[in-house]
Amino acid sequence: MLDVAMALEIVVRHAAARKPEMTTLAAAALGQVLAIDVRSDIDSPPFTKSMMDGYAIRAADAASPVELVVIEEVPAGTVPTKYVNVGEAVRIFTGAPMPDGADAVVMVEKTQSQSPDRVRIDDAFVKPGQHVLPRGTEMRSGDVVLPHGTVLTPAAFGVLASVGMMEFSTIPTPHVDILATGDELVEPTRTPGPGQIRNSNGPMLFAQTRRAGAIPRYLGIARDTEASLRLKIEEGLTSDVLILAGGVSAGKLDLVPKVLADLGVKILFHQVKMKPGKPLLFGTKGDTLVFGLPGNPVSSYVGFELFVRPALRLLAGHNDGEMRMRTLPIAATFAADNNRPTYHPAKLEAGTVRALPWFGSPDLRGIIAADAFIVLPPGSINYLAGQPVEVISVL
Numbered sequence: 001m002l003d004v005a006m007a008l009e010i011v012v013r014h015a016a017a018r019k020p021e022m023t024t025l026a027a028a029a030l031g032q033v034l035a036i037d038v039r040s041d042i043d044s045p046p047f048t049k050s051m052m053d054g055y056a057i058r059a060a061d062a063a064s065p066v067e068l069v070v071i072e073e074v075p076a077g078t079v080p081t082k083y084v085n086v087g088e089a090v091r092i093f094t095g096a097p098m099p100d101g102a103d104a105v106v107m108v109e110k111t112q113s114q115s116p117d118r119v120r121i122d123d124a125f126v127k128p129g130q131h132v133l134p135r136g137t138e139m140r141s142g143d144v145v146l147p148h149g150t151v152l153t154p155a156a157f158g159v160l161a162s163v164g165m166m167e168f169s170t171i172p173t174p175h176v177d178i179l180a181t182g183d184e185l186v187e188p189t190r191t192p193g194p195g196q197i198r199n200s201n202g203p204m205l206f207a208q209t210r211r212a213g214a215i216p217r218y219l220g221i222a223r224d225t226e227a228s229l230r231l232k233i234e235e236g237l238t239s240d241v242l243i244l245a246g247g248v249s250a251g252k253l254d255l256v257p258k259v260l261a262d263l264g265v266k267i268l269f270h271q272v273k274m275k276p277g278k279p280l281l282f283g284t285k286g287d288t289l290v291f292g293l294p295g296n297p298v299s300s301y302v303g304f305e306l307f308v309r310p311a312l313r314l315l316a317g318h319n320d321g322e323m324r325m326r327t328l329p330i331a332a333t334f335a336a337d338n339n340r341p342t343y344h345p346a347k348l349e350a351g352t353v354r355a356l357p358w359f360g361s362p363d364l365r366g367i368i369a370a371d372a373f374i375v376l377p378p379g380s381i382n383y384l385a386g387q388p389v390e391v392i393s394v395l
């Protein structure tokens with residue numbers, strides 16, 4: 001049986017970034033990855049500008065006090081028309097271009113003015129360049145301001161706008177179809193009858209898909225018959241990724257592996273040395289990645305975080321898989337005994353990680369507070385507080 005690392009390696013090998021597509025500033029999604037180098041078409045600021053409301057002067061004229069002649073007023077959005085000579089000042093506002101001759105701005109709070117054409121400066125220590133932002137400080141025309149691979153954060157949208165980049169190519173956001181399977185399942189809107197339970201995995205995997213930055217579509221519930229599975233799976237195989245929940249164990253009605261194989265899905269592994277979620281399946285058909293997650297809710301949850309999420313990140317052009325693994329001291333003594341490596345729900349707390357009370361794969365409620373899972377090695381373990389443990393964070 002494959003261990004988690006080997007299984008993940010197989011998934012990673014099949015999860016290449018999608019082909020770039022053109023998009024627009026209005027349509028691009030937060031978190032998408034830029035597929036081109038974006039260059040600036042401007043200097044920013046485009047002119048040397050004042051960063052304060054006050055007076056543009058020659059720094060050498062400053063004294064406390066000294067009276068200067070105000071020769072002009074320059075609000076933002078206008079341009080100065082006069083040269084500032086010795087003994088002169090220009091009334092200036094934040095964002096307005098600096099007049100020639102002046103090399104510093106004295107903020108209005110350090111001045112007094114009784115009439116529009118005179119100002120008294122009360123600042124003896126004015127350095128050349130004070131409160132002045134030279135042209136091109138932020139960027140120069142031709143600079144690569146956003147290299148390919150940049151994640152579109154809100155700041156990146158601002159930079160795209162400031163360089164007038166209205167159309168550009170990004171890695172498209174992957175589409176994920178989600179299919180629940182099982183004769184016992186009813187939609188959450190219904191009250192379960194005898195022997196029935198609500199489909200909790202559907203909405204959960206939908207939300208996990210969104211959290212991973214991909215676009216989910218819910219395909220409903222397939223019954224434990226080949227015909228029902230076939231119908232829904234065929235639909236899901238048109239997507240970038242198909243996630244199935246349930247029906248991958250060894251039971252008589254666990255028909256998912258057979259139907260997938262019948263539909264031409266190449267099964268690359270089925271079973272991983274882990275707990276919860278051993279019967280996890282991964283395959284491909286063309287460019288579509290197929291994950292069969294065991295139906296127990298926490299098995300589905302952990303299977304998604306360990307294998308589906310890294311795949312979705314790679315399809316979307318990200319490479320942030322490694323960031324989620326780390327070693328932390330455990331917050332309190334903790335004992336366990338498992339026959340396989342076990343992913344135990346945990347909470348990150350001030351540089352440590354605390355194991356949460358949890359009774360196993362059906363205990364979805366037990367992982368509500370979990371922002372991480374501790375990876376417990378197989379066998380009997382007895383951790384003392386402070387002992388380092390391997391952790392995968394899921395937020």
Ligand code: AMP
Nearest residue numbers: 180199200201202246247249294295296
């Ligand atoms: P399976 O993997 O189909 O053998 O299912 C394992 C367990 O998970 C069974 O107790 C199922 O009833 C339960 N289960 C399967 N699918 C879901 C689902 N979508 N929502 C909640 N529980 C499920």
Ligand code: MG
Nearest residue numbers: 181182246247
């Ligand atoms: Mg089932």
